[in-house]
Amino acid sequence: MSKSKRLMDLMMTVNRKKKFTVKELATEFNVSTRTILRDLQELSELGVPLYSEVGPHGGYQVLNERILPPIAFTEEEAVAIFFACHALRHYAYLPFETESSSALSKFYFYMSGDVRDRIDEMKNRIDFVIPSRQAKFPYLSILLDGAIRQKVIRIEYGSRESVSARLIQPVGIYASSGLWYCPAYCFLREDIRLFRCDRIRSAVEDTSGTQPRDLRHLHLGNREALLPSEQQFTSLYVELSEEGVHRCEAEYWSATKLHRREDGTGWLEGRMPKGDIPFLAQFFIGLGTDATVKCPPELIDDIKRRLAELMARYG
Amino acid sequence: MSKSKRLMDLMMTVNRKKKFTVKELATEFNVSTRTILRDLQELSELGVPLYSEVGPHGGYQVLNERILPPIAFTEEEAVAIFFACHALRHYAYLPFETESSSALSKFYFYMSGDVRDRIDEMKNRIDFVIPSRQAKFPYLSILLDGAIRQKVIRIEYGSRESVSARLIQPVGIYASSGLWYCPAYCFLREDIRLFRCDRIRSAVEDTSGTQPRDLRHLHLGNREALLPSEQQFTSLYVELSEEGVHRCEAEYWSATKLHRREDGTGWLEGRMPKGDIPFLAQFFIGLGTDATVKCPPELIDDIKRRLAELMARYG
DNA sequence: GTATTTGTGACAATAGTTGTCACTATTATA
DNA sequence: TATAATAGTGACAACTATTGTCACAAATAC
Structure with missing residues (x-):
């Protein structure tokens, strides 16, 4: 295998593994440890954020970032991706930790000159408008995490006057005209309810030991099932x-x-x-x-x- | 310069130039034509869609696609980009030629296994909802193009009963709760008007020779200026x-x-x-x-x- | 017909890569 | 404290890949 191909593969591999030793990789790639060390140094110079620790249980780690290999996009595709991400700036709250703007600037930075020109011309000519609200949605991450891992979440829910504590098991979250909603199983009402995320005053993972329900059949792609069942x-x-x-x-x-x-x-x-x-x-x-x-x-x-x-x- | 570095640079260069000859590149990179030929063959094998023609005025061309170099995204960034693009699927009409789904599947395909797993888990747990409408927006591309190049567009506009022909000079287009709008200078009303794109029955570039106005100061980021000026x-x-x-x-x-x-x-x-x-x-x-x-x-x-x-x- | 262009093959000179070995240094753990 | 596991460096010889040169083929515009 040629060196450049090996380097590419190595990039992928270290991103997949996140934690590994030089010996491991040497075996996997059928080269000497010396070679792998040289390769890793090169990857480092290419921008892969590697970190190493010596001693038993030591080894290499990739910090945080992961490398996307070179991808061939058509110009239209690149532009579409850009504006899709651009639209996210309308959301003051997102369930992702990172600001999406950092991703966007990276993407923009690496795009070739004329696509960049194209984007610049279009920037003020097209937009996806989403109502900008004053409402605050600080608990989107924990709700989303609860939905993915099917955990029970303890929330305080209500308006200015009355706040009630509830146990819920989120089905998912969605944004609609500037507000975030969370359909969830409510242990109080014993049924699916729709919660407006800006009315959630606090949210933590439940520790009282309430058993999560088996709601794997429920998700956002399955909306009919989300309707409350016991109603007139x-x-x-x-x-x-x-x-x-x-x-x-x-x-x-x-x-x-x-x-x-x-x-x-x-x-x-x-x-x-x-x-x-x-x-x-x-x-x-x-x-x-x-x-x-x-x-x-x-x-x-x-x-x-x-x-x-x-x-x-x-x- | 090492071969791998040169190949990377070459990737960028050919994407920038789109049309070039082997000799040109050889001079630019200070290597022999033979080497460039070998490099181009390698790029081809790596997926850059190269096309060549022999003879005078011949040379190489890059077809359509352009390569994005390896980019280091954090996991959060990659996920955010994915869902931003994913949200575009709610739009039945977009001013981009390509289906955004093709970009998305490429992106998805190249992402490392565990990010992909993460996305799969989240897929049915988070969504950006946009009202799905029956309305049709077949002229978004021409309106956007008109806005970018500041061209005069001839449209037929109206409701079921009355259709009127108008000359407009688009300022931009935007989507809001499932409908597309086009603020534009209307040569009939001699003022800025907001057009609903689903009421545009036809749109072609004007050929009657109407001179475009100088509206470079107007764009979507500049909303105050878009209000009609002569009103009570x-x-x-x-x-x-x-x-x-x-x-x-x-x-x-x-x-x-x-x-x-x-x-x-x-x-x-x-x-x-x-x-x-x-x-x-x-x-x-x-x-x-x-x-x-x-x-x-x-x-x-x-x-x-x-x-x-x-x-x-x-x- | 000629100039211009891509494209292939062979080969020698050059440049880069690799493995081995002999080291150093750090650290967890027995 | 000794030991094993780990990263890391330098030197060098063997090996491999890359490069330039040259010869020549084929297509095509003018």
């Missing part, structure tokens, strides 16, 4: 104008209920939990004349009540 | 509950007007174009009792009118 349902039917259809398309919950007609108008039809009446009443009022609720009657009543209240307010 | 303004003041503040944070237009109090509540205060009254009336109705409009009176009147209409509809 009623039937929803809403007529929508063309604009009403557009507005509903932006709503996560309506995807399965939305039907479209040839002429652009449409309707919502499906089951809805009774607990959603307040939310939906307000939502359909917001659609104005672009939505006409036909049933359930409870929803219509709530809409009427709210309209009356508003009328009173504006005299 | 009036003063807006709205009281907001805590929830009302939250809802307004998600709205793009409200960022500069939103003020917060210590207790979480807040208010909107600022100038608003009179043309926005219908939109704002509907918006504040949607906020229900979380918003109380204090002025302008025209807005309050419109809200009352709309409430009355809704009351009538629901009997």
Whole structure:
């Protein structure tokens, strides 16, 4: 095997192993330890952050970073990756430890001149807008970690007035229009609930010994299963104008209920939990004349009540 | 210079030049043409897509792809890049020619085993949700290109009923909650206007010879300047509950007007174009009792009118 | 036809790489 | 304290790879 190929392989190997001895590598690559030592020195000079300790149980370690081999991207691909990462800057909170900007600047730095020029021209011409919120999400990492390792997390949850302690087992986390949400099994309610991460006041791994449930079948790709199971349902039917259809398309919950007609108008039809009446009443009022609720009657009543209240307010 | 170093440099060089002859490179690198030929063959074997033509005006070319040199990413960085790109899959339309999924799979493929494992675990545990819309955006590329090169674009714009032809000079494009928008100078209205890209029925580069305006000072990073200049303004003041503040944070237009109090509540205060009254009336109705409009009176009147209409509809 | 270009093969000179051996130095542990 | 395990360095000979030169083939634009 030629030296350059061996160096490449070595790069990968040390990144995979993270901890290793010279002898080990010498055996693996069928060269002498002297050669490996020389190679490692060269890798060091190439930027791989190696660290070594002498003595028994000593050996080499790779610090933190890992090397990505040369990858052939098309120009379009490189640009797309750049802007995807660029969009992350809109998120003040991310469940990754590192600032994504460091990755971005590395990526940018290594790109050849004309791709860089291309990116510079595009930088102020394209954007993925995400609402910037004041809300704080300091516990995304621990929630995500809980979801991955299926751990029970103890959180304090609530609004300004009332805070309650709960044990939850996160299913995952997702960001939607600037807010982070965490669907999770709630040991208090004994059902799946959706938590808004900015209302989580604290989060730590539970130490009381509560056994995690077996929720491996639940994940974000499996949304239907995330709905709370023990609720009273009623039937929803809403007529929508063309604009009403557009507005509903932006709503996560309506995807399965939305039907479209040839002429652009449409309707919502499906089951809805009774607990959603307040939310939906307000939502359909917001659609104005672009939505006409036909049933359930409870929803219509709530809409009427709210309209009356508003009328009173504006005299 | 050692061979491996020269090969790396060569990789960069050929990617920069895209078209070159063996002799050129030989001079540049101070080696013989024979050596360069051997090097190029090696690069080929390493995956650089080289193509050559013999004869005068012949030479080498790099096809399409460009090589990214080995980059040292931390694990966190690699993961962040992956999920940033992963989020792009929610966009059915992008202004890049290539599917971003191809870039993603390359990236994934080259990542070392344990980062890949990490990603696999996280895949169904974290997501960036963007509303999926039915709308179609086939002209993003031409609009973006127009914005970059400051070209005049001829579009057909409108709703189902009325379609009008217009000349525009795009400032940029951006995606917001699942829809693409294009702020542009409109030669018909002689002012900056915001176009919804799904209402653009066709778009071609203008050939009538209309001179582009000098709009280099306008770009997406410069939003204040994008507001239409010749409009009648009036003063807006709205009281907001805590929830009302939250809802307004998600709205793009409200960022500069939103003020917060210590207790979480807040208010909107600022100038608003009179043309926005219908939109704002509907918006504040949607906020229900979380918003109380204090002025302008025209807005309050419109809200009352709309409430009355809704009351009538629901009997 | 000529100049320009890629492309191949052979070979000797040169340059780089490797293994061995003999060292030094540090450190955990028996 | 002795021992074994580990990194690390230097010198040198044997080996291997790289390079330049030269000869020649083949395609192609002008």
